[in-house]
Amino acid sequence: MNGDGESAAAAYARHVNDGLARLLSFMGLDAAAVRAEGCFVWDEQGRRFLDFLGGYGVFSFGHRHPRIVAAVTAQLERMPLSAKILFDKPTAELAARLADITPGSISKFFFCNSGTEAVEGALKLARLASGRSRIIYAENSFHGKTLGALSATGRDKYREPFLPLLPEFTGVPFGDATAMAKALDETVAAVILEPIQGEGGVIVPPLGYLAEVRELTRQRGALLILDEVQTGMGRTGYNFACEREGVEPDFILLAKALGGGVMPLGAIGGTPEVWAKFEQNPLIHSSTFGGNPLACAAGIAALDVLQEEQLAERAAQEGEPFLARLRKLAADYPDLVKETRSSRSRCWSHSRSMRRK
Amino acid sequence: MLVAFTLNAPEVIRFEPPLNTPHQLFDEVAEKVATALAETKKLVSEFA
Structure with missing residues (x-):
């Protein structure tokens, strides 16, 4: 890896994070990736890995989808980053394209x-729009590891080393509309939820839960932020998972697959109503690299691929037979597999119990 | 080698393939999972 011929694993251990290096080595994944295409990744020894991890939702379109790579390459030749002195056409086009397909009046x-970053921005904009401060989040949720997003994340193992987190964040059980109703009062700025909890183990709430929370937030004057970072962009058989219940949030958060598996890209989508105070003071929240033309070119191409290859529909169709096979295996090995969960299409998990009889 | 896991929840095997994954790869993955479960069951019974 370096001039001394040090391997990538050794360099990670010495200069990046030894704990991470040991974890990957323990799992037999201590080689360096050198190439990726479609569903496959190759290491420096030429070994091929079938990637069903998918970057936790980043590679919904596979690695290096040719159309997305071509769009990014073309934009790279023209202008990769914003000069911040003129409008950027890819940014404008991506916003318009997203407005066409996101739910409701977003x-x-x-x-x-x-x-x-999308979570951080949405929490700020929700407080700005509502004039309120409290945030309600779901237990077992995952919204990110920066301080604001972590304050809305209901996983103790991530929270506890960094306590105290931001004040006025309240956790409620996921999928429990009665608990939500009890917690929601006139001090609440927003409720933030994943339509399906991803990092928490692919937890699908009871049908009707999101719609009920939507109604409760409307009744109490609070905003609804739906974190579709993992569930969006066709992942669950819909363009966005909230379409399953026809729910229209005030904010929708996107990232991961939005960049087409080629560029980092996140987005906060909002209705004109929640955007109004931001538009009165447009520099109150900003990002140096956010919305750069290179990433937005990837995003536009990703939307093209999503729509033209009908990937949401395909996910729904292809997912069911695979899920049926996993469920059969769970039935065949009840001592090893505790449960198989799915979101109708391609968010599967396979919980296992290693207990002995 | 099939890679399907999540570092955040080691008890969960999580399948997140690309949405354009060819159909035959799902069969291949299902076979690999079946083989792994059979081998694990054998190991568990040997050390029980």
């Missing part, structure tokens, strides 16, 4: 570089 977009 028609305004702020671009950033990651999901956790």
